[in-house]
Amino acid sequence: MNDIIMWLIALWTFVMLGLLIIGGYFMFRKFLKRMPKEDGYSELDWQDLYIERALPLWNEEARKLLNELVTPVPEIFRDVAKERIAGRISKIALDEGADDITLDHIMKGYIIATPKRDHKFMKKKLDELQIDYAPYEDLFQYADDEKQKFSIFEQTEKISSRSK
Template sequence: MKWQDESAQLLDELMKPLPVFVRPMAKKSIKSKVEQVAQQAGAEEVNKDHVVRGYIMAAPDKSRAVTALEANQIDLSPYADLLK
């Protein structure tokens, strides 16, 4: 699936806080979830919204996900249902 440049950059930024040794596996897992979200939405390209939704859904610890997203100036109000 094709990724918008902005989306790929956001995913890379969200991976930075993770320890280097777990980053590749975590990125693979999250990227897979993001692409699944995009496919379910019928999208041909992964956009920023898909990255945020997939990241939240794949995160084992929602509070860490919130911290990482807020650090990247992501408005979480549209994603409140996923953060419950």
């Protein structure tokens, strides 16, 4: 009986250690995103600033669409994903001097803010909502992946200079 208890304790130790390592990894990534860059602001500071500035541009229909687009994301990460996508959409709309957030802005921001590994799920969701993403196919190359990380500035500069 003592041997079983000792094995359970050892197993529980490894499980807890693994969970702590995984949690620490995600906390460290968040910490790095909060680190100020050369201009004194972090990537998340800029994201929050763009969202705040573009808040009057968001209509109810755009908010509903954004909420619908992030439903494939696991609920625990959904708020972070929504903020990231909303930050990209807001920056694009502000750069274009838009009066409202349109489907065009949402599509551009949604595509570049979604990591490449999730494009299969994203396309499935867009098909489900009957939204044609063919005009935006060239933007899929600007999405973040594990090898190359784009900042909020690089991505929107690249899409604003793309041929229409």
